[in-house]
Amino acid sequence: MTAKTLIVINPNSSQTVTDGIKLALDPLRKFGTPIRCLTLAEGPPGIENQRQADLTIAPMLELAAAQTDAAGYVIACFGDPGLHALRDQTALPVAGIQEAAVMTALTLGQRFGVIAILPASIPRHLRAFGAMGVLDRLAGDRALGLSVADLADPDKSLDAMIATGKRLRDEDGANVLIMGCAGMAQYRATLAHETGLPVVDPCQAAAAMVLGQIALKLSHRGQPDA
Amino acid sequence: MTAKTLIVINPNSSQTVTDGIKLALDPLRKFGTPIRCLTLAEGPPGIENQRQADLTIAPMLELAAAQTDAAGYVIACFGDPGLHALRDQTALPVAGIQEAAVMTALTLGQRFGVIAILPASIPRHLRAFGAMGVLDRLAGDRALGLSVADLADPDKSLDAMIATGKRLRDEDGANVLIMGCAGMAQYRATLAHETGLPVVDPCQAAAAMVLGQIALKLSHRGQPDA
Amino acid sequence: MTAKTLIVINPNSSQTVTDGIKLALDPLRKFGTPIRCLTLAEGPPGIENQRQADLTIAPMLELAAAQTDAAGYVIACFGDPGLHALRDQTALPVAGIQEAAVMTALTLGQRFGVIAILPASIPRHLRAFGAMGVLDRLAGDRALGLSVADLADPDKSLDAMIATGKRLRDEDGANVLIMGCAGMAQYRATLAHETGLPVVDPCQAAAAMVLGQIALKLSHRGQPDA
Amino acid sequence: MTAKTLIVINPNSSQTVTDGIKLALDPLRKFGTPIRCLTLAEGPPGIENQRQADLTIAPMLELAAAQTDAAGYVIACFGDPGLHALRDQTALPVAGIQEAAVMTALTLGQRFGVIAILPASIPRHLRAFGAMGVLDRLAGDRALGLSVADLADPDKSLDAMIATGKRLRDEDGANVLIMGCAGMAQYRATLAHETGLPVVDPCQAAAAMVLGQIALKLSHRGQPDA
Amino acid sequence: MTAKTLIVINPNSSQTVTDGIKLALDPLRKFGTPIRCLTLAEGPPGIENQRQADLTIAPMLELAAAQTDAAGYVIACFGDPGLHALRDQTALPVAGIQEAAVMTALTLGQRFGVIAILPASIPRHLRAFGAMGVLDRLAGDRALGLSVADLADPDKSLDAMIATGKRLRDEDGANVLIMGCAGMAQYRATLAHETGLPVVDPCQAAAAMVLGQIALKLSHRGQPDA
Amino acid sequence: MTAKTLIVINPNSSQTVTDGIKLALDPLRKFGTPIRCLTLAEGPPGIENQRQADLTIAPMLELAAAQTDAAGYVIACFGDPGLHALRDQTALPVAGIQEAAVMTALTLGQRFGVIAILPASIPRHLRAFGAMGVLDRLAGDRALGLSVADLADPDKSLDAMIATGKRLRDEDGANVLIMGCAGMAQYRATLAHETGLPVVDPCQAAAAMVLGQIALKLSHRGQPDA
Incomplete structure (x- = not known):
């Protein structure tokens, strides 16, 4: 069995x-x-x-x-x-993974920032965060700003993730970051190191x-x- | 080591x-x-x-x-x-345990109810839920209404917990309950059975x-x- | 054409x-x-x-x-x-029809009450109202409390709707009611007359x-x- | 008659x-x-x-x-x-027209941006949005930044509206725009075309x-x- | 001078x-x-x-x-x-006096209850509390439930105020009361004594x-x- | 005596x-x-x-x-x-002084900005504003961005306060400023003059x-x- x-x-x-x-x-x-x-x-x-x-x-x-x-x-x-x-x-x-990532992030920093792959996902995220009742804790939700071609390039993706994480930290006041996608956990440690912020991989959470x-x-x- | x-x-x-x-x-x-x-x-x-x-x-x-x-x-x-x-x-x-219980409860039901031991704890809880930014998900926070003497009696405590849980469910619309105290986990299963709701023990969470x-x-x- | x-x-x-x-x-x-x-x-x-x-x-x-x-x-x-x-x-x-009913109700009274058919629908409604960002305007969401058999009886349905509407008005402070179901518009006028409140049929809205x-x-x- | x-x-x-x-x-x-x-x-x-x-x-x-x-x-x-x-x-x-514009915009995009004529109007708008309970859906409220003389010039007004709409879209994350003034409907189509966003004329709404x-x-x- | x-x-x-x-x-x-x-x-x-x-x-x-x-x-x-x-x-x-009463009450208890003279005032109050952004702190707003004739009778008014204050405390969870009217300060001490809650006279505040x-x-x- | x-x-x-x-x-x-x-x-x-x-x-x-x-x-x-x-x-x-400053600021402008001494204080402030239930009125909370050495220099402190106040006004939309520290009242008049905004010293409030x-x-x- x-x-x-x-x-x-x-x-x-x-x-x-x-x-x-x-x-x-x-x-x-x-x-x-x-x-x-x-x-x-x-x-x-x-x-x-x-x-x-x-x-x-x-x-x-x-x-x-x-x-x-x-x-x-x-x-x-x-x-x-x-x-x-x-x-x-x-x-x-x-x-x-979205719900769990948010609940985990809320124990790691006062305001969470979300790294979205595509800009069109952001309204969808915001509806979900509203349904969860956690918008007061959201610092910002920003997309990587990459073309589909560039998303396939790990180096460009990581660079864009770091740049987006820093904007969420510096412009939006995020204290913790959520990677808004499954399957990006391999970037987590580098992203945390580069931004100095806790980073939540949603599948792990x-x-x-x-x-x-x-x-x-x-x-x-x-x-x-x- | x-x-x-x-x-x-x-x-x-x-x-x-x-x-x-x-x-x-x-x-x-x-x-x-x-x-x-x-x-x-x-x-x-x-x-x-x-x-x-x-x-x-x-x-x-x-x-x-x-x-x-x-x-x-x-x-x-x-x-x-x-x-x-x-x-x-x-x-x-x-x-x-309060923060973790809330984050766990938010994945188990749309609105959470809290069973407080003493009425005087409720404003303290509400300040914390406000700081957590989760008040939109709170159904209610109700005290057991027992004297200190009765709190020492496990049967009276359990009865009061069940009665309070049912009020949170029926009057306040709670879909999940949080036991607002450490050290009451032994009542969890009975409380869940009697109310039909998920019950979060905060220390476990x-x-x-x-x-x-x-x-x-x-x-x-x-x-x-x- | x-x-x-x-x-x-x-x-x-x-x-x-x-x-x-x-x-x-x-x-x-x-x-x-x-x-x-x-x-x-x-x-x-x-x-x-x-x-x-x-x-x-x-x-x-x-x-x-x-x-x-x-x-x-x-x-x-x-x-x-x-x-x-x-x-x-x-x-x-x-x-x-849910979104439109809410947006219409918000122009007819400060707090809206929702008449749900079944209790299990209420968490679903609350997630939607949270995604819409209108929970501050919600007075309450109450189910008719009828069995499936009784729901098929128009007289019992209307009576339950009126009773539920009055509870939303008197206990929850609703200033406008939303019928939380399609296909009940025939009850709208009676419900408005009996409760003295504006009633929104969501399909019409x-x-x-x-x-x-x-x-x-x-x-x-x-x-x-x- | x-x-x-x-x-x-x-x-x-x-x-x-x-x-x-x-x-x-x-x-x-x-x-x-x-x-x-x-x-x-x-x-x-x-x-x-x-x-x-x-x-x-x-x-x-x-x-x-x-x-x-x-x-x-x-x-x-x-x-x-x-x-x-x-x-x-x-x-x-x-x-x-303010209330109706907001309720209409909430069906057209997750976050609405408001184009105000004068900066001094913004606190007034915010009080109204608070009374409506829709602040969670507000992306931003920005003034045109024109002098009274320039406001009388249709070309300058339209240019400022487009620039303001783009800032609401790009910096504030607006998915829909509200023209915060009566009598500007003639600019609606151009503004929608230039920003790619739905634009609500409040009088029409x-x-x-x-x-x-x-x-x-x-x-x-x-x-x-x- | x-x-x-x-x-x-x-x-x-x-x-x-x-x-x-x-x-x-x-x-x-x-x-x-x-x-x-x-x-x-x-x-x-x-x-x-x-x-x-x-x-x-x-x-x-x-x-x-x-x-x-x-x-x-x-x-x-x-x-x-x-x-x-x-x-x-x-x-x-x-x-x-409304704004000042609320800001004062927020320093005296976690949730404030309002004693309204007439039921029709409540939506007006709620719009104002929404504009102030303080609805998360509101326990409830309840009317005295007196006829105009009875409102002229000080004894009946005081009795109704005490009864309303106790409902705000016991049913709504108010920790502080606001008298929702000018010119009732003479009842303040009695109301505080009978309810055990701080009572704010808005003109004084x-x-x-x-x-x-x-x-x-x-x-x-x-x-x-x- | x-x-x-x-x-x-x-x-x-x-x-x-x-x-x-x-x-x-x-x-x-x-x-x-x-x-x-x-x-x-x-x-x-x-x-x-x-x-x-x-x-x-x-x-x-x-x-x-x-x-x-x-x-x-x-x-x-x-x-x-x-x-x-x-x-x-x-x-x-x-x-x-934090609570009182906020309640006072809420009567002086629709959205308040906070001048924090150190960036690490901001999450602490946000928890407090959440517990107070006033986040809908917060425009922003920004730190001076000075080293400890520079904080000891009154001229540099005042300059940084003015610059921070102007960012809160221009980028965040603050209508009133709160000095997020005790013992800075001597800068209040200058800061108000330079920004054109009301400035609340929290100890005075x-x-x-x-x-x-x-x-x-x-x-x-x-x-x-x-």
Whole structure:
């Protein structure tokens, strides 16, 4: 019989992103719960707007339901598509990486700054932060300002992340940074070093939160075992 | 050489409370970091107002500094006395149980209700929730309404907790409950069962969060190792 | 050639609800734009949670795209499933009935009360009001408290609506009421008469807003014709 | 017998402004309700502070009361002087152009930017947005920065509007713009084209909202006919 | 030559109210600045809605301008009609009793409750608290629930004030009370004794604040002497 | 017998700062209550973080208790260390200079800007403004950006204050400035003149508020004499 497993679903179809997530979660494997990272085959290569995000929900819910050894779930897209739908479907703990990143950041600095990949994501983030009720803690949300071509270049991406992090720190007053995307954890240490600020990788934050909830038998239903 | 240890400080002088905290953290021991629960000898038997809370800070900071094997800290009083002072003193992760309970509850239900021991604590809580910027998510904060004598009676305490939890659910619209006190984790399952709501024990929430931050090398300073 | 038409999509599969919406919009036909009300065949009989709501988005987007004579859209489910996804898909004006009802109510009274059909809808509403940034104007959101059987009885529904409206007025301080459901416009006048408060039917509010935006060539894209 | 008419009152004494408003409302004439635009003879040439605004209320209320064929009212000064006073005087629908512009903008973009004519208006706007409870959605409020002489020059005004709109978009993150003045609708299309953002003319927004409320028999009193 | 004098204007025409205000300010006469309390002859006997409030502004501004020995002003109507208009007219310190009562209450308890005379005043208060940005501190705003006849009976008024104060304390969680009306200071001590809460008389609060600003040469203009 | 006296405690050990405070309060001596300014010998030379602030509380509470002729208290450190602890200890009026400065500033301009000495103070300020519930009124909080050496130079300090005040006015939209430090009142007039904005010295604001509360027998306990 398989041990109960934390299921992490990357709702875009990029295996590279999933691989990056998997690597980022290594430090949490010692917590004793297996972690399985899945790629949503039906997802787009990248999620760029609300329409694409919403269209991942139906296949994601099916993929989640098929994991019969699940102990809990992480939806690994900054934007948390289907977060509350999956909570309607299961009593097991479910984290969205955006929500978990924010809740973690709020313990690390008074005002958080978000590094968005694309400018068009910012209104989507702001709706989510409003729904979470945390706008008073938001310093700013800024996009990298890179073309799609440049985003594929790790050096240009890292440079843009550092520059954006410094603007969030210096112009917006951020005390902690959130990387507004899954699969960028490999840049975390450098970004923290260059900005002098704590940096939250949202997949790490979400996996840590769900692992804690699994261990503590916490559930949004009140009765996780029912 | 001792393994790096999570230090949990109960800032009141009640060993019974510390024992209750210790028991509540058992499910988190499998995460691989030792946990040591300390009682602040200089604290009052119970912390009932801001003055008592503030006066624990100086000895708590000393006690914390003396734990040379610390990997991180939990300040185990709902009210988080000295939370930011200890963050000024150390780069290691530090959680206050109030802050951590709120951040955890925000992932379990849209509006959280708080069960306070004493009515006089409520303004103190509200100041903290305001500083955290989460008042839009607060359903209500209600006191048990017990005399000091009745608080010592576990049956009366549990009954009052259930009754208060149901009022928070039915009159205030709470979707998740926070136990506004350290050392009450033994009531958690019953309270969740009776109200049908998720119930957060703040010490469990704080320890889980700090253990995650330790594993992920997260720090409010940005550079935890410096 | 067909005149450009306002498309109203009921994302549940109940033709009775669609018929009720159609009747409610009669007073707006004199504005000169044809109105066509569609039922989403793929929808559930009624939308009761976020999961059901999210699963209507994909077929709703297809249905919307197929209306080649569209001048604008109304998504007629209180919860606004797919609102921003449809705005990603088209430059034509799009209203969600929840968003439009709130914006209309804010011009009719200082604090709005919402009559929800089911208690489980309330957290979903609160997330939406938070995303809209209007929680400071919310008096309360209360469910009818009827069984599914009783909801099918118009007399019991109307009685419960009046009782709920009076509680929102008297206990929560509502100055204006929003009917938190499509297809209940036939009760509006009676409810207003019995409570003495303005009552907003969300489908009417949404259709009126979009008809105004069509006439004024307003679009969320800035350039409606592009 | 005269058909019931929408009364639009410009509370400053500039006929040029009233003429601009009249022209801006042309697209709404097909809604079937006559529209009459009036200039308040007792008003100042332009309203520049709260004192001037407040002093228009008494004559505006008299002018409104004298329109015996009124079906509803628009107060066409950004600042909404006398909005609630007129609502106390009549059960007919009443819109202020500031309030209506904001409620319209909130359906067109996540954060709205306001183009103010004069810097001194900004605190007045902020008080109003606070009373409306919409500050979480405000991106910024910026003045044109023109001298009175330059404001009379249409080319300089348009240039300043475009520059201000771009700053609201680029520095403040606005997704939709509100023209913070009556009688500037002629610049709307150009401003939208140059900034790529939706642009709300407040008089258009207010007239559209009141025409909808008239058709739907909506009133702040609950019983519009009483 | 007359010493510079604090001018307190009661914008209703009731000399009894003015006399009550005058008496309430006696404890502040030792601060060394003469205080003159004026009744606005043009005002209504009592101000019951926004329309009546707004119509007092023009004559109030004239009365204020005629006081050539003014050192500062208090507008003594809860609702602060003309507060910002008078600040536009003069560089001298100006207090509204509502604004000053709130700012004083915020230093005396975490959440303030307001005792309103009439239910219709509550939306007006809420607009003002929103403009002040202090809604997170509001516990509740409740009306006395008396008929006009009963309001004239001091015993019934006091009884209703005590009952309303206790509801604000027990049901709404108020830690400090504001009397939402000028001229009720004679009930303050009894109300505080019966509820055990601090009670703010708004005229006292406003006069104390302006006397402080006069002594400190503070002005909303920055340069009080100009 | 000594007249009841306002006790002002500077919780840092700098007599120069205390002397500056004393001078700043001269205009309030005519209010008739003696004022005594004390230096906390146990305090650090300057308070630079939350840890230092919290460690002043215990000796400050003792010093306060020893003043047997106290009529009320001012805690003269921007950060208000021990404010609520001292309110727990005494029924006499107690002001924190940060809280009082904010409440005063809110009557002088719509949005307040804060001039902080050190950047590290800003998160501490923001927590306090959040607890006060006034973040919607905050324009910005900016540090002087001076080295410790330069802070000792009055000319450089004044220049930096003026530059910072102008940035708060021009970039952040501040309408009123708060000097975020005790003992800088001597710069107030120049700063107001150079920026054209009202400037609040927090010690003056706090002393004026407490003197008013003493005269009016106001207390956070409701019954100041008990």
